[in-house]
Amino acid sequence: MKKGSNKIRRTSFFLLAIVTVLIILSLVTIVQVFKTYSDTGYTDFLALGLSASAISLSVYMALQMRREPLKLGFEQPKVSTVIRCSKCGFETTREFKKGDYVLKEAESCPKCKNPTFIYMIFRETEEKKKKKEA
């Protein structure tokens, strides 16, 4: 399965049309302002300010639309497997592999060479990841 293939981008064509029209109108207004300035020397700061705000707002909206992928819940979480030695209690953690289950016998202990078993399988929560990143 391709990683992230279950994330679907949600793009509203209606919003996209509004953003496009806003940008076009703003650009036309800016061109008009410059034309008026070159013809008469008068600068329409109100029109310039409004156009600039409309363009920045449109760009922001477009970015927001791109940023929000539709999460369906099929995303594979990070699942870890904890292996523990039944004699010395030495623990190692690795990524979950298909076929792992709790109490399954694993490879011998790297410390005392005694048998080990899968002690725990768990998933890391997203909130923790965010904290770690911060």
Add this chain to the structure above:
Amino acid sequence: MINQLLFDALQGIASQDNMVGLIIQILWLAFFVLYMLYGQRLQVKVMLKEIESSLFKLKLIRDRGREIAISTIKKTSKENYDPTERVDRILEHVYIPPVSLDPSGIIKRLEHLIDVRDFRLKDEVKLMVPDVDETQINNLANMLEAALALNQIYKIVRHYYLMGKKTSSFYIILQLQMILPQIMKESQAFASALTAFTAGQPIGDGIGPLVAARLMHGKKEYEIAKDTVVSEVSIEGRTAYVLKAKGPGGNVGKPGEAIRQLLEEKEGRISRIIVIDAAQKLEGEKPGEVVEGTGVAIGGPGVDKYKVEEVATKYKVPINAILIKEGIEDVVSAMRKEIASSVEEVIARINRIIREMTKEGDQIIIAGIGNTIGIAQ
């Protein structure tokens, strides 16, 4: 020119004695009247739009679930078999609960129907992938159940959406919109469940079997009821009969029947029953929080709960419950760390209950309730 008009309009609002003011007043009045007449319809349209977008998401979840189920079975099958038709038929499978007009004997009828449904699903899996072991059959059956639940949710929401749209009934749409966040949460939980079942990972509901597995580790076990195993463990000088569903395949077993059989075998000489299960956490509570209670903590349709209550009452055996709090999104998705880490605390509480409430030499039953996927014994 535009500035002048804008100025006039603002003046009109302020003075209300010129033409622009009059027009604005008329517009306001028209808007008010229209809102009075068509306000609810407008609200219905907005709500329908919201439901429509959630329904679209539900459809995507349902379709993706179906795709995963088909591709997993295809990958598991050694022969070049296309399970699409059979999977589609399973996803439309309907369960009809027993009649409750005459409640006498309903538990037996309910148990029978649940068993038949369960066997049917496993038989269907065996027909699609005949060469796999029991663990994989159970995991695939669980995966199909999750896909079936997603299909049912989508169809029910679609039904009420279309009914609301057809009748323009404000109250049908309002009710649907009110419960939609909960439905979306449940659907996403089933989507996560499908991923966990496909990989054979332990889920949040498996905390009961996980505790039981830790207690049973290294001890000999035997099957006491269908898909349910029991081990004799010595704890604090008492003999504990620790039971759980047979793993590591996705299974809940028959804990009610197992407890009933143990109590009947021992003729009631059991001083305490301790039931460990996952419980729905309330908003604000932490996942993995451990609480204690009295009563039979067994979820599901109620068959096992009824059996334990009946036999415990017959022999007057006290029942303790140890609950591990989990959110709805954690119950069927891969077990989160906080829940897995609560095992030590649960075992400490079991030991404390045994020390405080039983005497040395007593016999007790400890039951780990839940789906044992990814957890052996």
